[in-house]
Amino acid sequence: MKTKIIIVLAGMLIIASGWLFLGKEAENVQPIPPETILTQPKEFTLVVENKKIISGPETITIKQGETVSIIVTADEDEEFHLHGYDRSVDLEKGVPAILTFKASASGRFMFELEESKTDIGALEVLP
Amino acid sequence: MKQILKILAGILILLVPTITEAHAFGLQFTLPLPFHIYAIGAGAALVASFAILGLFSTPALSGTSRYISKTFSIPSLRFVAAFLKALGIILLTLTLALAFLGSGNAFLNPAPILFWIIFLLGFTYLSALFGNLWEYMNPFKTIASWILPKNHVPRYTYPGRLGYIPALFFFFSLIWLELLSGGAGANPYVLGGVLVIYTLISIYGSALFGIRDWFHYSDFFSVFFRLVGKFAPLHITPQKIEFTPPGEHLLKSRTAHISILFFVLFMLSSTVFDGSKETEPWVNFIRSSDLFLNNYSLVSHVTLLFSPLVFFAFYAFAIFLMKLVTKTATSFSSLLLTFTYSLIPIAIVYHFAHYFGLLIFEGQRLIPMLSDPLFRDWDLFGTQSYQVNIGIIGADTVWYIMVGAILLGHILATYIAHRIALVEFESRLQIILGQLPMLFLMVSYTVFGLYVLSLPFGTGV
Numbered sequence: 001m002k003t004k005i006i007i008v009l010a011g012m013l014i015i016a017s018g019w020l021f022l023g024k025e026a027e028n029v030q031p032i033p034p035e036t037i038l039t040q041p042k043e044f045t046l047v048v049e050n051k052k053i054i055s056g057p058e059t060i061t062i063k064q065g066e067t068v069s070i071i072v073t074a075d076e077d078e079e080f081h082l083h084g085y086d087r088s089v090d091l092e093k094g095v096p097a098i099l100t101f102k103a104s105a106s107g108r109f110m111f112e113l114e115e116s117k118t119d120i121g122a123l124e125v126l127p
Numbered sequence: 128m129k130q131i132l133k134i135l136a137g138i139l140i141l142l143v144p145t146i147t148e149a150h151a152f153g154l155q156f157t158l159p160l161p162f163h164i165y166a167i168g169a170g171a172a173l174v175a176s177f178a179i180l181g182l183f184s185t186p187a188l189s190g191t192s193r194y195i196s197k198t199f200s201i202p203s204l205r206f207v208a209a210f211l212k213a214l215g216i217i218l219l220t221l222t223l224a225l226a227f228l229g230s231g232n233a234f235l236n237p238a239p240i241l242f243w244i245i246f247l248l249g250f251t252y253l254s255a256l257f258g259n260l261w262e263y264m265n266p267f268k269t270i271a272s273w274i275l276p277k278n279h280v281p282r283y284t285y286p287g288r289l290g291y292i293p294a295l296f297f298f299f300s301l302i303w304l305e306l307l308s309g310g311a312g313a314n315p316y317v318l319g320g321v322l323v324i325y326t327l328i329s330i331y332g333s334a335l336f337g338i339r340d341w342f343h344y345s346d347f348f349s350v351f352f353r354l355v356g357k358f359a360p361l362h363i364t365p366q367k368i369e370f371t372p373p374g375e376h377l378l379k380s381r382t383a384h385i386s387i388l389f390f391v392l393f394m395l396s397s398t399v400f401d402g403s404k405e406t407e408p409w410v411n412f413i414r415s416s417d418l419f420l421n422n423y424s425l426v427s428h429v430t431l432l433f434s435p436l437v438f439f440a441f442y443a444f445a446i447f448l449m450k451l452v453t454k455t456a457t458s459f460s461s462l463l464l465t466f467t468y469s470l471i472p473i474a475i476v477y478h479f480a481h482y483f484g485l486l487i488f489e490g491q492r493l494i495p496m497l498s499d500p501l502f503r504d505w506d507l508f509g510t511q512s513y514q515v516n517i518g519i520i521g522a523d524t525v526w527y528i529m530v531g532a533i534l535l536g537h538i539l540a541t542y543i544a545h546r547i548a549l550v551e552f553e554s555r556l557q558i559i560l561g562q563l564p565m566l567f568l569m570v571s572y573t574v575f576g577l578y579v580l581s582l583p584f585g586t587g588v
Binding site: 058059064083084085086104105106107108109110119120121122124125126127 | 154155156157158159488514515517518521522523525583584586
C-alpha cells in the first residue's frame with residue numbers, strides 16, 4: 001500500500017512538472033531574433049508631473065534580453081532610479097533624460113523618484 | 128520595571144511618526160504568475176485532492192506509520208543544545224549591537240536584514256525542515272532564566288483560559304511593525320528598541336507567570352516556531368533524532384485552544400494581505416473612493432485585523448458541513464480544534480511561496496554590509512562593493528518554485544486532514560463524506576493563494 005502511494009504521488013508530481021515545462025515552451029514559441037535586439041532598443045517616454053506619471057506607461061513590459069530606453073521628463077529637478085538593475089539618471093526640470101540598458105535579468109523592478117522616495121511605476125521583464 | 132517599560136514605550140511612540148521609509152524594505156522582484164501556470168496549478172491541486180481521497184479511504188491506514196527514530200545516550204546532542212543556546216544569545220547581542228552602533232539608515236545597517244530576512248524568513252524555513260530548534264535557541268528565555276533566581280515562585284498561575292492570546296497579540300504587533308508602520312520596523316534604532324522592550328516584557332512575564340508557562344503560551348516566537356517545527360521531517364531533542372515523513376508530528380497531538388487556530392489562520396491571512404496590498408485590484412479599490420484614499424492607513428489596519436476572520440469563516444463552514452454530513456457526536460467546537468493542525472502545511476508553503484524571493488534577493492544585501500557592519504568604510508571580508516545579483520534566479524524559476532511549493536503543501540494538508548479523519552470517524556462513509564467539505568476548503572485556500580500570486584501589480588497608492 002505504501003509503495004503504491006509513493007508511486008502515485010511521484011507520478012502526479014512528474015505530470016505536474018511536465019505540464020509546467022510544456023507551458024513554458026508554449027510561451028517561448030516566438031523568440032526575438034538577436035539582430036533586432038542589438039539594433040532597436042524599445043523606447044518608452046514618460047512625463048512626470050507632481051510625482052506622478054501623466055503620460056506613458058506606469059508598467060513598462062519587455063522581454064528578457066531586449067534593450068530598453070526609458071526617456072523621462074519631469075517638472076522638477078529629481079533623480080530617476082530603477083530598483084534591482086540599480087540604475088539612475090539625473091532629471092533636470094523640463095529636460096528629457098534617457099536611460100538605456102539591456103534587460104538581462106527577468107523580474108519586476110520598480111522605479112522611483114529617488115530624492116522624494118516616490119514609486120512611480122515598474123519595469124516588467126518577462127522571461 | 129513598569130516604569131522602564133513605560134519610558135521605553137514612550138520613546139518608541141515618539142519615534143514612529145517621524146520615520147517614513149516606505150519601501151525601505153521588502154522589494155520583491157517577482158513577476159505575477161502567468162495565467163497558464165496558475166490554471167495548471169489550480170487543476171493539479173484539484174486532481175491531487177481527489178486522488179488522495181480515493182487512495183486513502185481505508186481505515187486500515189489510520190495506525191501510526193513507522194519511521195526512523197534514533198536514540199542517543201551520548202552527550203553530543205546536549206552539546207548541540209548548548210551550542211544553539213549560545214548561538215541565540217550571540218545573535219541577539221550582535222543584532223542589538225549593530226542596530227544601536229551602526230548607521231541609522233535601514234539600507235546601510237545590517238540589523239534589519241538580519242532580523243526581518245535572515246531570522247524571520249530564513250529561520251522559519253530552517254525550522255520547517257529541521258524541527259523546533261528555537262526551543263533550545265530562544266535567547267529571551269535564556270536571559271529570563273539568568274535574571275530570575277533559580278527558586279523563583281511565579282506570582283500568578285497562568286490563566287489557562289487565555290490560551291495563546293498573548294502570543295497572537297505579539298504576532299499582530301510584529302506584522303503591524305513589518306507592514307503597516309510606514310517602514311518604522313526597518314529603522315535600526317526602532318528595531319533595536321523593540322527587541323529590548325520585548326526582552327524586558329519576556330523577563331517580566333516570566334516573573335509573573337513562570338518561565339515555562341510564559342514561553343509556552345505568550346512568547347510569539349516560541350509558539351510560531353513550535354507550530355512550524357511540527358511540519359518538519361526531522362526532530363532533534365537532547366535524547367534522540369527522529370526522521371519522519373513531513374507533517375507526521377501534526378498528527379501526534381491536537382491543539383486545546385482556539386487561539387492556535389487563529390494563529391495559524393493569521394499566518395495565512397497576513398501573507399495574503401502582504402501579497403495583495405500592491406496588486407492592481409487592491410490599488411483600484413483604494414482609488415475608487417476618496418474616503419478610502421484619505422483613510423488608507425485605517426483601511427489597511429481594518430483589512431489586516433479582519434483578514435483571519437474571513438479565512439475562519441470558510442474553515443468554520445467546512446467543519447459545520449462536516450458535522451452535518453457525518454452526523455458525528457463530536458461537538459462543532461471540538462472538530463474546529465481537531466483539524467486545526469492540518470492547515471499548517473498550507474500556511475507554511477504559502478508563506479514560503481510569497482517570501483522566498485525576498486530571502487534570495489534582499490538577503491544578498493547582507494553580503495556587502497557584513498564587510499562594513501558599522502558603516503565606517505571598512506572592508507573586513509573584501510565584499511564591501513558586492514552588488515545584488517538580480518539574475519541569480521530567473522522569474523520563471525521563481526514561478527515554478529512557488530507553484531511547486533504550494534502544491535506540495537496542499538497535498539500534505541489534504542493528506543493530514545484525511546489521516547485525522549481516519550482517527551476521528553468510524554465508518555468508511557463518514558470518512559469520505561466528512562472529507563469532502565475539508566477537501567473543498569483546502570482547494571479553495573490553495574486556488575485563492577495561487578490567484579493572489581497571479582494578480583498584476585499596481586502602483587500609486
